[in-house]
Amino acid sequence: MKYENKYHLDIHVHCDSGDPAKLDFLAETCRSRHTIICLSGGLRYGGHDFLPNDEVIAICKRYPDCFLPLAKLDLWETADPAEVYHYAEKGVKGFKCIYPYYEYDHDIYMPVYEAAAKCNLPLLFHTGNYRPNPADELYRRPVLKNMHPINLDRIARSFQSLKLVMAHMGTRIFQAEASQYLKMLPNLYADLGGCGQWLRMQPADLAEMFKPDTLECDCTMKNYRKLVLGSDAYVTYPQIIGEGADHYLRLLRRIGVPQDVIGDIMGKTVASWMGVELDTPE
Numbered sequence: 001m002k003y004e005n006k007y008h009l010d011i012h013v014h015c016d017s018g019d020p021a022k023l024d025f026l027a028e029t030c031r032s033r034h035t036i037i038c039l040s041g042g043l044r045y046g047g048h049d050f051l052p053n054d055e056v057i058a059i060c061k062r063y064p065d066c067f068l069p070l071a072k073l074d075l076w077e078t079a080d081p082a083e084v085y086h087y088a089e090k091g092v093k094g095f096k097c098i099y100p101y102y103e104y105d106h107d108i109y110m111p112v113y114e115a116a117a118k119c120n121l122p123l124l125f126h127t128g129n130y131r132p133n134p135a136d137e138l139y140r141r142p143v144l145k146n147m148h149p150i151n152l153d154r155i156a157r158s159f160q161s162l163k164l165v166m167a168h169m170g171t172r173i174f175q176a177e178a179s180q181y182l183k184m185l186p187n188l189y190a191d192l193g194g195c196g197q198w199l200r201m202q203p204a205d206l207a208e209m210f211k212p213d214t215l216e217c218d219c220t221m222k223n224y225r226k227l228v229l230g231s232d233a234y235v236t237y238p239q240i241i242g243e244g245a246d247h248y249l250r251l252l253r254r255i256g257v258p259q260d261v262i263g264d265i266m267g268k269t270v271a272s273w274m275g276v277e278l279d280t281p282e
């Protein structure tokens, strides 16, 4: 489907409110920024309050020109691949994984990823830092080691048609390591979501991490094609959508990433996974 007047696709926005005025404002923000966003909610995010998947899907139906739904998968002591088929049937464009009971690559979660591969839908995984919350005492979770980027290695190898996105590229803690997996695994991508990521990331740091191991300078800059736009904005903090995109653009232009690669990063790559066609600015 072709989206008129939309140039960017932001895969990482949290649905933390169903307030109609806030949603209207969020949609206006998207339109003014020529951006489509993927909204994810889902329960059991520890101390955070997000809307259930079905409500997120209903909200996205009300704003078909700028919101696309992702369903949050429940990776707990058990995980049910039927959940994947259920939400695929309801038209979600991908899945969000965060806060797993075990490591992401635990045996019991593999059928869930297999189902996502069969549905040909991408997965967005939270990786890295997660601030402590009083609810952590109750669940004794999350634990960072379960959300370490190394846990995506097995998934990427086992389901090579499946597109995986490391949200936050491992955060500062695991960033350098995460970038190595990104370069090695063809179906692994990353966003720089979170103002602690895009705000602090300097061109020289990103250039060093994305440099091929065998070349000082790669003129094709193909590793940058593994980056996708993700702001980590919230319904209640819509301004992050524009701030994140601006930081991405400043960073990529300063490094000298070619315009067509920037276009892929800012939306075209993810759009192609979701059957979405973006517009090109005049």
Ligand SMILES: [Zn+2]
Residues within 6 Å of the ligand: 012, 014, 167, 193, 232
């Ligand atoms: Zn996030």
